[in-house]
Amino acid sequence: MNFASDNIVGASAPVMEALMRANAGTMLAYGNDEITKRIKARFAEIFEHEVSVFLVTTGTAANALALSSAVPPWGLCVCHREAHVIDDECGAPEFFMHGAKLIGLPGVGAKLTAETVRSYLEGLPKAVKQMPPKALSISQVTECGMVYGLDEIATLSAVCREHGLTLHMDGARFVNALVSLGCTPAEMTWKQGVDILSFGATKNGCLMAEAIVVFRPDLAEALDYRAKRAGQVISKGRLIAAQLEGYFADDHWYANARHANRMATLLSEGLTQLPGVRLAWPTEANEVFPIVPKTLDRALKAAGASYLTWTEASLPENEKIGADEVIIRLVLSFATQEEEVSKLLDVARAALSRQAAE
Incomplete structure (x- = not known):
């Protein structure tokens, strides 16, 4: 009776089978293989949008690198006070943002409301001594098991647009939320104004496979270099991509x-x-x-x-x-x-x- 996490089980059979197939023979390294190319194209199909995709091994890496692309060292990232990015990642986002800070706001069920975020942003002084807010990060599913509805994401996105913030979604349980809402990946992300997504797969059947999915091209410009500096450009990158190929196959x-x-x-x-x-x-x-x-x-x-x-x-x-x-x-x-x-x-x-x- 182990209900401690969805990380406690191994990978699913289709994922392991795809991994074993990819393990045979030789392929180009560092993500230049055909499996990685197929998976990146598959993400574009799934999200019905041109995307830049960066495959990584952990959710911490995905979140930290995604936020580092959106928040300069003098900036703030707003999130819920119990969000994984602020509470469970040992300062990794702030480390990779090179001095930028996370600020946590309250909300029932670990959800933020547009009113709470807007009130906080409008209450900030505008002097140079105050770190300016640059991004909002929301967890989907939240740390209390709740799911942001499409209208809630859209209203938070509207606040971001009003104040010049990037909207990041921590999708560690991304597909669990999709199933709950009965919507498409596009409807839960860029169609509601999400700019960059940490796409989680490890909790739902992969061995260790996550992705940063970028909908706004300017946020992707430096991510190749950021990922390399973070040790997340994997030489045998096909073995991450293969997991996702098995993961997506036959839904x-x-x-x-x-x-x-x-x-x-x-x-x-x-x-x-x-x-x-x-x-x-x-x-x-x-x-x-x-x-x-x-x-x-x-x-x-x-x-x-x-x-x-x-x-x-x-x-x-x-x-x-x-x-x-x-x-x-x-x-x-x-x-x-x-x-x-x-x-x-x-x-x-x-x-x-x-x-x-x-």
């Missing part, structure tokens, strides 16, 4: 995300039927954030369940966590089996029944 990436999201819905529905359990935020993709009694938390862990406890920082105003309660995070993946979900629910029911009888 495998969609199938994986649909399964993960469905498992999350199943778990969420089961948990909310239990006495004393409620959701901190709606289940909108492949993560579930129940508020549970601490006694249940201990019982689940004693039974071997693995997951993380979570922060209260982005709860709705009317939601309060009791002294005997805790928020936990349960993440479902493409490899999660329905039996695992059922087992966790059975353990929870039994624990709550025992407690009620005592």
Whole structure:
């Protein structure tokens, strides 16, 4: 019963098969191979737009390099205060932005609203002593499992245009959000004003394969050099591209995300039927954030369940966590089996029944 992350499972079979095919024989190095060329063309087809694509091995590299292309050393990048870029990447974005800063704003469910961003931007002094805002970064899916709707992305983009900011999307769970919204990649990105995307695939079936997808040509000009300086121009680059080829084939990436999201819905529905359990935020993709009694938390862990406890920082105003309660995070993946979900629910029911009888 390991629900700690969608990073805990290996790569999916189609991805590994594509990787093994690419491993045979010899090909040009440093991304000059035919597989990489095919994948870059495939990204343009998927997004219905001419794009520049830079393949990297980690989401941290994707985010840090993407933001470095948009924010000069004297600039600010605005994000949610719990965003992965500010909270979980050991300062990598600021390191690669060479002194630029990240500023975190509040928002329910780790989502930013246009009103919050606009208010912050308009409240900044304009003197040279103040670092000017240059980019806005949003997480899709957010760190609390919520999904920005198309209209929400569009309104944030409008604020960016008003104030001259680049809009970056951290898409670590990109396709989980697509499945949730029922839209196309184009509709969730450049059609709503996204300028640059960190495209995640590792959490949804790849071994280690991410991409920076650039919709605005000026942001791509220096990324080849930035990627090289960051150690992300891989000599055997075909082995990153091959993973994505297996990932995209026959809409495998969609199938994986649909399964993960469905498992999350199943778990969420089961948990909310239990006495004393409620959701901190709606289940909108492949993560579930129940508020549970601490006694249940201990019982689940004693039974071997693995997951993380979570922060209260982005709860709705009317939601309060009791002294005997805790928020936990349960993440479902493409490899999660329905039996695992059922087992966790059975353990929870039994624990709550025992407690009620005592």
